[in-house]
Amino acid sequence: MAAWSGDARESEGDRQEREHFWRVVNAFRYYRAYALERVRRAERELRALPPAHRRLLREAALPGHLQCVRARVEHNQLLHDIILGTAEHMFENKRYRPLNLEAEPTPATAFDMDKLKSTLKQLVRDWSSEGQGERDSCYRPILNAVQTYLGAASGDSGSSIKSNGDSCCDGHSSNGSNNSDGCHQNHRHQQHPQQENEQQQQQNEQQLNEQQKNNHKQQQKSPRVLVPGSGLGRLAWEITRLGYSCQGNEFSLFMLFTSHYILNRCHEVDSVRLYPWVLQFSNTRRAWDRVRPVLVPDVDPSALPPGADFSMSAGDFLEVYSLDVDVWDCVATCFFLDTAHNVIAYIELIWQVLKPGGVWINMGPLLYHFENMVGESSLELSYDQIRQVIVQVGFVFEEENECVHATYTENERSMLRYIYDCVFFVVRKPALKSECS
Template identity: 40%
Template sequence: MEKDEMTQEMEHYQRIVRAFLYYRIHSLKRVNQARRCFTSLSKEDQQLAPKFTTKLDLIKMAIGVNYDFIRTILQRTQNLFLNSEIYQMDEVISSVYIKLTYLISTVPEFDMEKVKSTIKQFVRDWSKEGEKERNTCYLPIINEILRLFPRDDIQPNAINILVPGAGLGRLAFEIVKLGYNCQGNEISLYMLITSNFILNNCTTTEQYVIYPWVHQYCNIAGFDDQVRNIKIPDMAPSEIPKDTSFSMCAGDFLLVYNDPGKKWDCVATCFFIDTAHSIIAYIKKIYQILKPGGYWINLGPLLYHFADMAGEQSLELSYEEVKTVIENVGFSYEKEEKGIVSGYTQDPSSLMTTLYHNIFFIVRKPEIDQQQ
């Protein structure tokens, strides 16, 4: 890696660490705002909601617990990933602490939203409460892997499966737990830092307590809902077969997988393909890295993460157009199901939820590659 590129990577890493470290200050600002609003009311109006300040005290406590958890994550993050050359957390934290006093004002709201969404991601991937979402989104993929690569007929550890957009690693973990070799790929440092922690540092179930809904002030049904805690992980990530390969690879999916000698039996994508600037580039890359006869299994919507984002290019195709691209690239459809309804890091007790009507499909690369 060139020196300038390493410097850019380190600056980006410091930015993410700075956002994590700013979590408590940022979150307490919102608590103080609510408190000021309430105390500005007349005494008569305040007495009509006598438990409100008690709730704010509980929220403040919960934010403190979350912050301690974040600090634990950062302190145990080092030697992160297979292709990492520069991530030395001790140096990063020391540098960020020194700079934090005068760089606080530079933490964008976008970065803080990423921190809060990462906390909620623990619920989806590593809690009992997230089991329903996981069953809806991950089980169809897992069941098809078991069907396509039956463990009674083959050695599962001879099958290599790639999970781009792996997030906190639960789908990849479940695949490895079944005996297959699996690598997760992730570009987000928020996800990489936290997945490294959960996969490599959690040794028992329900080892940590977090408060993922503490930042939600609207559409709260009950007094305790905002400060409801979640215990993680629901399963110890160390519980995988010893004769399998499980790894996480950091970086841009389009740039990392360029070794012509490395091909995959299966690529499994869940809520991933719409994270591209150009979904066509993703489809072509998946085709390129699959072995002849290999399978691509996908489940998710077409939210298009860069749509309407200032300064970012975004190609938004309908699913009908996406399907045409998939077939024109050379894939053949083996299965297709529309309208699989799921949430994504949703609070089940909230008065408002967002549901996706997902597309689920399995396509296959021909045994004889037409592009060769």
């Protein structure tokens, strides 16, 4: 159990972890106040206009539009509260005091609010029909490469879902699965002799045991894929749906809270409505585009093959997997390399965790996250420098494309678009040292 703030036994690391947890919780709860202040600013600007200009904007229905923005903000806050309600017990090895959604949140940093707004847009990218184009450009090449280099998965993969349907995370290797093991039998409401009932029960138990044994064998045969920087989990989920054993790893609590909600609580297609663009006041072609809804999820996240082996781990990639040696058949990274303080450390650990003969599949740009952050170290290498490091570490290139066009959390109706020329590559850790030469 995580220590309370007044516990003298609490380590410095635990204290920082606890403070970070509550800072992210506070950002989720502060959204309403933050967003409504932006609306009030627009209203103040409107009131300050000359009367003739205000009359023109009344014809354009701006005052009514701002009221619509307010309503969308309130809806988003309700969604944030629901996400927080499901996140309270998501970690298997941590327990924090109960969330009090009635208490007044304190002002959050601009950095944290940007992270929260980005998380709403990530929901569009990963779990909406609108995000299909982005997923096709970024995830499809990775999925194709997984199938090409790992071969067909051995039937349905298989980690059992917990009976309460929850996936939990811990600080290392947490069960983030949202899967069904088919263990719950539908009992017929018919009258049978006691002996017949006992025989039927024994048969059911035997069938269940056989199914569990088969699932275990399939887990042993299915190649294991690790997805660092998995965000809201869609890429890892898609890999699992193909029949592979897959674990996503994510550091951001904004992502972890939200992915936990999507993977464990959303079982109906398009059942959740959100307004990810409501605070995008610039580069809007039509006022309605700002307040239009997006529905998630576009699939049922629980609709994985019976016994699918899908999990999520919480924590820094460099710490969580530091003891893994020759464990994974494949590491798949998407828009991940540039999240490093030192990208060489990522490359070395990927080499370490891969089995001999294993492959690393990468897609993404090099928009280094810490480049302009005060007090943060950041090594910004060009791709040709990174490529040289990859070769020197020992990897052998199997595929390479230095110009794959992709977008990231794009608003398809915005007047501004960022298009990345991403690098896609597949490299292999040689099975034999002689293959390096």
